[in-house]
Amino acid sequence: MLDHPVRDSGDITALPCSPQSGLAKIPPSKYLQKGNIEIIFAFFKFGRLIVATSGVVFSGVLMDKSLTFEQGPIRPPSEAGSLLIRVTRNCPWNRCVFCGTYKNRKFSRRSVEEVKADIDSARAVFDQIREYSWVNGQGGELTHVVLRKILEDSSLPDSYRSVAYWVASGGETVFLQDANSIMLSTDSLVDILNHIRMRFPQVLRVTSYARASSLVSKSVDDFIRLRECGLSRLHVGMESGSDKVLKMIKKGNRSDQLIEGGRRVVQSGISLCLYVMPGIGGTELSEDHSRESARVINAIDPKYVRFRSLYIRRSSELMEMESQGIFQAPGEDEMVREIRDIIARLEGVNTTIVSDHILNLLEEVNGKLPEDKSRILSLIDRYLNMPDEDRILFQLGRRGGAITRLDEMDNPVIRSKLLSAKRHIESEMPGGVPEYIQAIKKRFV
Numbered sequence: 001m002l003d004h005p006v007r008d009s010g011d012i013t014a015l016p017c018s019p020q021s022g023l024a025k026i027p028p029s030k031y032l033q034k035g036n037i038e039i040i041f042a043f044f045k046f047g048r049l050i051v052a053t054s055g056v057v058f059s060g061v062l063m064d065k066s067l068t069f070e071q072g073p074i075r076p077p078s079e080a081g082s083l084l085i086r087v088t089r090n091c092p093w094n095r096c097v098f099c100g101t102y103k104n105r106k107f108s109r110r111s112v113e114e115v116k117a118d119i120d121s122a123r124a125v126f127d128q129i130r131e132y133s134w135v136n137g138q139g140g141e142l143t144h145v146v147l148r149k150i151l152e153d154s155s156l157p158d159s160y161r162s163v164a165y166w167v168a169s170g171g172e173t174v175f176l177q178d179a180n181s182i183m184l185s186t187d188s189l190v191d192i193l194n195h196i197r198m199r200f201p202q203v204l205r206v207t208s209y210a211r212a213s214s215l216v217s218k219s220v221d222d223f224i225r226l227r228e229c230g231l232s233r234l235h236v237g238m239e240s241g242s243d244k245v246l247k248m249i250k251k252g253n254r255s256d257q258l259i260e261g262g263r264r265v266v267q268s269g270i271s272l273c274l275y276v277m278p279g280i281g282g283t284e285l286s287e288d289h290s291r292e293s294a295r296v297i298n299a300i301d302p303k304y305v306r307f308r309s310l311y312i313r314r315s316s317e318l319m320e321m322e323s324q325g326i327f328q329a330p331g332e333d334e335m336v337r338e339i340r341d342i343i344a345r346l347e348g349v350n351t352t353i354v355s356d357h358i359l360n361l362l363e364e365v366n367g368k369l370p371e372d373k374s375r376i377l378s379l380i381d382r383y384l385n386m387p388d389e390d391r392i393l394f395q396l397g398r399r400g401g402a403i404t405r406l407d408e409m410d411n412p413v414i415r416s417k418l419l420s421a422k423r424h425i426e427s428e429m430p431g432g433v434p435e436y437i438q439a440i441k442k443r444f445v
């Protein structure tokens with residue numbers, strides 16, 4: 001499964017703040033009307049900030065600090081701007097050898113009532129933020145003034161920052177956490193989805209992670225019901241289509257389950273996003289991994305395939321396997337070659353290829369099949385046919401954040417800077433650029 005830490009909402013300069021969020025304006029609510037006169041009076045009497053029994057008065061608006069809701073640790077990169085609603089905690093499987101996200105965390109289900117209470121809290125926070133906006137002359141919109149105030153005030157619980165960030169990102173998408181929400185009964189999911197729609201009618205997309213073993217426990221009719229209640233996309237950590245690889249990494253499902261479950265999702269009209277992990281077959285199963293992954297993708301025809309190249313986490317079981325010589329990780333170029341082999345084998349699919357994870361070396365490997373296939377393959381070949389030193393320089397530049405596109409290698413100024421950085425690294429680190437890149441990658445995950 002693709003893991004991406006839940007956002008740090010501290011940097012507001014990076015936020016796509018939209019003053020026109022498209023949400024219906026609402027008038028200031030009760031907090032500035034009758035019942036809270038005393039609190040507001042106290043606010044003006046004693047200074048800028050008054051902590052009330054259960055809240056904090058915030059430039060004239062009572063923000064209720066008890067309004068919190070749970071959030072899990074990760075979401076897919078494409079859900080960076082989504083409101084996170086946690087329907088289960090952690091991973092019910094928790095055995096994949098490369099994954100440390102939920103290690104030592106116990107799986108539990110949350111009751112539908114608990115989840116609905118979280119959705120209610122998120123709505124109440126949403127209302128209070130808008131009220132703050134009204135009271136402070138921002139017309140009910142989430143302007144930078146409002147956002148800055150919310151993000152910078154450490155007395156507010158995280159729920160305020162999460163909702164503010166969500167609204168700033170458009171406020172139209174929701175992601176159900178954690179690792180396998182689809183394992184809940186269809187009735188429970190329908191109940192939760194309906195509640196999201198009731199509290200946030202503006203939401204256009206609701207998505208979730210799902211394991212292949214749970215997909216096959218639902219029928220096409222179940223998925224159609226879920227789609228009709230608002231579930232629009234499922235993110236599935238396929239990793240590989242090779243049964244040998246799936247067994248080696250203890251994924252807990254087979255390729256026939258991936259195919260059957262994936263087809264049911266596609267047939268229901270829910271958008272399916274499969275995550276493939278270049279490198280996870282190791283050097284030994286590399287060919288099997290590419291060939292079989294392409295076979296499974298061809299059989300499913302998912303809406304999206306996202307690549308997330310292997311990075312071996314410290315203290316993962318895969319690292320132990322590597323140190324025992326059972327697993328040998330491919331290098332950067334071998335993983336690029338695997339991506340090429342998979343894409344070259346895709347036939348008869350209308351799939352969009354996405355490389356939006358920082359662990360992928362070639363960020364430009366994006367496009368819709370079949371029309372963009374030859375362009376994507378040419379781009380990969382261009383990289384693979386570069387002289388050895390140029391490939392190393394590109395890796396250095398990409399991993400160090402200096403460049404993202406192959407074209408940038410033609411810039412003599414960038415090239416000369418990369419060359420001098422390479423010389424410096426080689427004089428300082430015994431393992432040279434590969435050791436430096438490994439150290440940088442640690443910061444990515």
Ligand code: SF4
Nearest residue numbers: 001091094095096099
């Ligand atoms: S299914 Fe595997 S990869 Fe996904 S969260 Fe669980 S242990 Fe990690």
